Amino acid sequence: MAIPITVNRKKRMVEAEGDKPLLWVLREDLDMPGTKFGCGAGLCGACTVILDGVAVRSCQTPIADAAGKQITTIEGVSALPVGKKVVEAWLDIDVPQCGYCQAGQIMSATALLTQTPKPSADDILGGMNGNICRCATYVRIEKAIRKAAGLEQA
Amino acid sequence: MNAPTLSRRSFIAASLAGGATLTFEAQLAFAASPMLPEPVTLNAFIRVMADNSVVIGAKNPEIGQGVKVMLPMLIAEELDISWEQVRIEQTDADQAKYGPQVAGGSTATPMNWLPMRQAGAAARAMLVAAAARQWGVDAATLSTEAGRVLDKAGGRSATYAALARAAAAETAPDLAKVPLKDPAAFRIIGQSKKGVDVPKIVSGQPLFGIDTRLPGMVHAALVKCPAIGGTLAKVDDAAARAVPGVIAVVPISSGQCPAGKMDALAVVANSWWTAHKAREKLSVEWDTAAQDGFSTEGYARAAADLLPKAPAATIFKAGDADAALAGAAKVITADYSYPFLAHATLEPQNCTALWHADGKLEFWAPTQNPGNGRKDVAAMLGIAPEAMTIHMTRIGGGFGRRLMNDYMVLAAQVAKALPGKPVKLLFDRTDDLRNDYYRPAGWHRFTAGLDAQGQVVAFKDHFITFGADGKAIRAAELSSTEYPAPVLPNVHMGQSFLATNLTTGWLRAPSSNALAFVFQSFMDELAEAAGTDLPELMRRTLGPARELPTERQGLVFHTGRARAVIDAVTKLAGWTGKPSTTPGKANESKGRGFGFYFSHRGYFAEVADVTVADGAVKVDKVWIAGDIGSQIINPINAEHQSQGAAIEGLAQALVLQPIVQEQGRVTAENFGEFPLLRMDGKPGEIALEWVKSDFPPTGLGEPALPPVIPAVANAIYRATGKRLRSLPLNLG
Ligand code: FES
Ligand code: FES
Numbered sequence: 109m110a111i112p113i114t115v116n117r118k119k120r121m122v123e124a125e126g127d128k129p130l131l132w133v134l135r136e137d138l139d140m141p142g143t144k145f146g147c148g149a150g151l152c153g154a155c156t157v158i159l160d161g162v163a164v165r166s167c168q169t170p171i172a173d174a175a176g177k178q179i180t181t182i183e184g185v186s187a188l189p190v191g192k193k194v195v196e197a198w199l200d201i202d203v204p205q206c207g208y209c210q211a212g213q214i215m216s217a218t219a220l221l222t223q224t225p226k227p228s229a230d231d232i233l234g235g236m237n238g239n240i241c242r243c244a245t246y247v248r249i250e251k252a253i254r255k256a257a258g259l260e261q262a
Numbered sequence: 263m264n265a266p267t268l269s270r271r272s273f274i275a276a277s278l279a280g281g282a283t284l285t286f287e288a289q290l291a292f293a294a295s296p297m298l299p300e301p302v303t304l305n306a307f308i309r310v311m312a313d314n315s316v317v318i319g320a321k322n323p324e325i326g327q328g329v330k331v332m333l334p335m336l337i338a339e340e341l342d343i344s345w346e347q348v349r350i351e352q353t354d355a356d357q358a359k360y361g362p363q364v365a366g367g368s369t370a371t372p373m374n375w376l377p378m379r380q381a382g383a384a385a386r387a388m389l390v391a392a393a394a395r396q397w398g399v400d401a402a403t404l405s406t407e408a409g410r411v412l413d414k415a416g417g418r419s420a421t422y423a424a425l426a427r428a429a430a431a432e433t434a435p436d437l438a439k440v441p442l443k444d445p446a447a448f449r450i451i452g453q454s455k456k457g458v459d460v461p462k463i464v465s466g467q468p469l470f471g472i473d474t475r476l477p478g479m480v481h482a483a484l485v486k487c488p489a490i491g492g493t494l495a496k497v498d499d500a501a502a503r504a505v506p507g508v509i510a511v512v513p514i515s516s517g518q519c520p521a522g523k524m525d526a527l528a529v530v531a532n533s534w535w536t537a538h539k540a541r542e543k544l545s546v547e548w549d550t551a552a553q554d555g556f557s558t559e560g561y562a563r564a565a566a567d568l569l570p571k572a573p574a575a576t577i578f579k580a581g582d583a584d585a586a587l588a589g590a591a592k593v594i595t596a597d598y599s600y601p602f603l604a605h606a607t608l609e610p611q612n613c614t615a616l617w618h619a620d621g622k623l624e625f626w627a628p629t630q631n632p633g634n635g636r637k638d639v640a641a642m643l644g645i646a647p648e649a650m651t652i653h654m655t656r657i658g659g660g661f662g663r664r665l666m667n668d669y670m671v672l673a674a675q676v677a678k679a680l681p682g683k684p685v686k687l688l689f690d691r692t693d694d695l696r697n698d699y700y701r702p703a704g705w706h707r708f709t710a711g712l713d714a715q716g717q718v719v720a721f722k723d724h725f726i727t728f729g730a731d732g733k734a735i736r737a738a739e740l741s742s743t744e745y746p747a748p749v750l751p752n753v754h755m756g757q758s759f760l761a762t763n764l765t766t767g768w769l770r771a772p773s774s775n776a777l778a779f780v781f782q783s784f785m786d787e788l789a790e791a792a793g794t795d796l797p798e799l800m801r802r803t804l805g806p807a808r809e810l811p812t813e814r815q816g817l818v819f820h821t822g823r824a825r826a827v828i829d830a831v832t833k834l835a836g837w838t839g840k841p842s843t844t845p846g847k848a849n850e851s852k853g854r855g856f857g858f859y860f861s862h863r864g865y866f867a868e869v870a871d872v873t874v875a876d877g878a879v880k881v882d883k884v885w886i887a888g889d890i891g892s893q894i895i896n897p898i899n900a901e902h903q904s905q906g907a908a909i910e911g912l913a914q915a916l917v918l919q920p921i922v923q924e925q926g927r928v929t930a931e932n933f934g935e936f937p938l939l940r941m942d943g944k945p946g947e948i949a950l951e952w953v954k955s956d957f958p959p960t961g962l963g964e965p966a967l968p969p970v971i972p973a974v975a976n977a978i979y980r981a982t983g984k985r986l987r988s989l990p991l992n993l994g
Contacts, residue, residue, distance in 0.1 A: 128535055129535070132533065132534065132535040136481075136533045136534065136535065137533075139475065140466070141466070141468045141472070141473040141475070142465070142466020142467065142468075143466070144470075144472070144608075144609070144658075145472065145610065145688075146608050146609075146610070146691070147691045147932050147933050148690055148691055148932075149691065149932045149933070149934075151932055151933040151934060152608065152933055152938075154608060181466065182464075182465065182466030183465065183466040183467075185466075186465065195464045195465070198460070198464045199456075199460055199461065199464060202456040202457055202460060202898060202902070203460075204326070204457055204459075204460055204463050204464075205326035205327075205328075205902055205906055206325055206326025206607075206608070206609070206656075206657060206658050206659045206660075207326065207457075207459060207460070207463035207469070207470075207656070207658070208326075208470060208607075208608045208609045208658030208659060209608050210463050210464065211463070211464075211466050214464060232941075233941055233942055236941050237940050237941050237942050238940075239940075239941075240608065240933065240938045240939075240940060241608075241941075242606060242607060242608040242659045242661075242938060243326050243608075243659060243906050244905065244906045244909035244910055244913070244939060244944070245902070245905075245906065246909065246940075246941045246944035247905055247909075247944060247948065248902070248905075249941070250941070250944075
């Protein structure tokens with residue numbers, strides 16, 4: 109079926125079965141491989157995108173549910189004012205190790221800071237604990253979020 | 263270890279931007295052509311661009327260990343260019359041209375510290391020689407700086423770009439003799455350089471194997487035999503093939519491939535999602551009769567039976583351990599164990615392969631060891647190793663999983679069935695967890711004797727591992743020089759073997775991650791029995807500074823370096839054997855523990871503070887002191903690696919659950935059954951100190967990991983009085 113979606117402010121028409129996860133529509137049909145596949149079960153956060161302002165796991169989002177909604181992916185996150193700050197902090201602190209989880213981390217961090225501009229340690233944990241980093245870059249993820257929030261200078 | 267050398271081929275068959283390989287003769291002809299703003303290749307690693315930037319080839323697989331920056335740093339340093347001039351490019355896999363290309367064993371630094379610098383220095387010498395010839399002066403009067411050759415006396419200079427064409431025609435100097443910089447003059451080595459791919463990572467650009475996209479590409483999902491080693495009995499694929507979008511169902515032949523046991527089916531479709539879903543339509547029967555008998559419970563029972571018996575084989579014997587035990591003032595005995603673990607790289611295993619019409623095979627492979635992949639594919643498919651081109655992608659986590667190349671062998675077989683079509687094979691998470699080369703489980707019964715003065719006079723270990731015929735299987739070995747065996751008078755280490763159908767392999771700091779836990783925890787028990795603490799028992803047993811041989815040829819264990827990191831970390835943490843933090847709330851207890859380990863040429867001592875509340879363990883702080891030689895090449899990355907390794911150690915200590923096997927099958931399905939450490943498991947703080955020594959720099963991917971595991975176990979004992987002797991540490 110033809111499904112209209114808006115990705116990074118661009119309207120797209122996708123030809124896919126309604127139960128195909130948004131993750132695979134992005135990666136395969138729209139040639140946007142920045143959103144990553146880690147578990148396919150909502151357990152790792154590698155596939156996180158922002159859907160109408162909320163961080164969601166795109167592997168658990170049937171494309172039919174995304175119809176007509178605003179989707180922001182890692183490819184477009186810098187166009188959001190908060191996303192831009194998050195990406196800059198990520199570059200500054202040199203957060204990634206292998207880098208595979210980082211798209212999801214950045215999307216979760218952007219959603220977190222959009223909702224909670226000055227997060228406490230518990231807020232950060234609440235917003236980020238669903239995102240696994242197998243390389244364990246957590247120390248720098250936390251630091252970069254604090255930096256993007258203007259809570260730390262380093 | 264002998265430092266490997268670059269072959270002459272590295273210099274005479276350098277590749278150009280377009281991927282074409284020029285012979286030395288062609289290069290000469292090229293060099294003689296009129297001045298064009300074309301890139302000039304000086305050797306396999308260095309290409310000088312018209313704008314005086316320099317493309318440096320990074321030859322090793324990048325799994326997040328930072329080698330894609332570190333190796334070019336070595337080259338750029340000796341080439342004497344500024345870091346701003348450097349453009350880094352991943353090379354293809356071609357060991358004849360580039361030398362060893364492996365991400366394993368923390369070997370990139372020790373193996374490349376000289377060769378990469380020599381490659382840079384040789385190119386610099388050619389540029390200087392070209393300038394000297396042009397200016398008619400003695401090369402010895404010239405100097406270089408930031409990509410220019412300077413003639414200070416003559417008051418002139420030229421960019422490398424202007425000299426490159428002439429330099430390419432100069433004879434490459436003898437690598438062994440080319441002068442290298444005095445470390446005091448380093449401008450790049452020792453300075454923090456950020457990850458070269460980070461801008462692409464934070465903007466979602468394709469980088470990883472899974473991101474490979476080629477014209478006409480098709481996608482393969484995998485159906486592997488549920489029990490590793492089983493074979494395909496029967497398949498009806500008609501319904502799967504009838505699914506719109508499905509192109510083929512390819513049986514992947516069994517056979518003893520060097521990379522493991524391979525029976526599988528691949529469903530190929532125009533999208534991975536379609537292929538993955540169509541798997542449900544297959545009706546498959548597997549023959550797993552030979553595997554059904556293997557189970558986690560079965561291993562544990564068999565190990566318990568074997569532990570009290572005499573070992574089947576001796577690993578190391580010195581003096582007479584039994585006689586010394588009989589005469590000891592105190593005898594301590596304890597059983598330790600650890601489970602099978604999966605690697606669970608966040609990027610699932612995948613590989614893209616294209617079988618060309620002429621029988622050549624091209625790969626886009628996230629592999630830590632492309633050379634072995636080439637060999638495995640050659641052996642399995644009977645094609646010549648040279649008939650393969652392997653492009654190395656960035657890799658979403660390695661941890662040793664991708665030292666094995668099963669995904670290359672699988673993808674090659676599917677590609678062969680569909681010539682002319684690039685095939686991307688991708689495991690789902692369940693495939694990945696159930697078809698790993700697991701860190702093998704192990705059991706140890708230790709017995710040690712102390713004399714009246716608290717000296718360790720006897721030491722025994724009966725190790726139950728996996729293997730047969732007196733030989734442990736891959737990554738299941740115990741070295742005959744495992745500390746403290748080499749320093750004690752009466753030692754008997756022996757092993758007995760269990761069989762398994764699981765494939766085993768190297769998990770970051772292989773063997774060491776498990777052995778550090780069991781040996782350093784048991785030594786903590788001995789220290790207590792001797793009325794001292796573990797750092798002190800270590801100092802006592804290490805004795806004066808000297809070199810002890812190890813099982814690995816050319817690799818020594820330096821007791822002085824061990825002492826130095828032990829002293830450094832105890833000082834850094836203010837070690838008194840007690841927690842530094844103030845006592846916690848009523849339901850909390852705090853403890854501090856220590857661990858030391860030598861692995862992958864690195865010496866690491868670590869201290870951990872834990873708080874235990876209602877049976878839950880929180881790691882408050884970890885202190886790390888490490889000695890990896892005279893130079894920390896890239897300090898920011900060294901810090902990242904140490905943090906990552908220590909936190910991964912905490913995951914092994916506290917979070918990762920055993921890989922469970924029932925009826926030959928691994929049961930874990932996803933991160934629910936095999937949870938990884940999340941942000942809530944990160945320690946409150948990590949403090950790191952480098953102990954510099956006069957030894958050539960060595961690697962850092964692994965050695966910071968092992969000691970944190972016993973440090974946490976020993977801290978939990980101090981906090982609770984409970985000695986936890988199996989992983990994961992569980993207060994129940
Ligand atoms: S891939 Fe979606 S949560 Fe893991
Ligand atoms: S950086 Fe490798 S998984 Fe996070």
